[in-house]
Amino acid sequence: MTQKTLNLELSNDQFADLTNALEDHREYFKKRASEALLGFGLDTGYWQSRAAEVQELLQLVQSTAKQKQQSSE
Numbered sequence: 381m382t383q384k385t386l387n388l389e390l391s392n393d394q395f396a397d398l399t400n401a402l403e404d405h406r407e408y409f410k411k412r413a414s415e416a417l418l419g420f421g422l423d424t425g426y427w428q429s430r431a432a433e434v435q436e437l438l439q440l441v442q443s444t445a446k447q448k449q450q451s452s453e
Contacts, residue, residue: 395445399438406434 390398413427421427 399441402434402438402441406431406438409434 409427409431412421413424413431415421416424416427
């Protein structure tokens with residue numbers, strides 16, 4: 381899998397928007413996983429794995445921001 385390196389400087393509002401968008405995206409995948417249990421769309425495992433990937437990205441973004449903040453203090 382090809383990796384992408386991002387170096388972003390965000391305002392507090394932009395950071396909040398980014399984390400909120402990732403949380404909403406994760407919740408969308410969780411909802412799709414629940415719907416898949418009822419026989420709609422792709423299988424549950426696919427949607428659960430996508431939700432886990434977004435959660436991992438969210439944690440990475442939050443962790444990186446926390447590290448940057450601590451190093452600038």
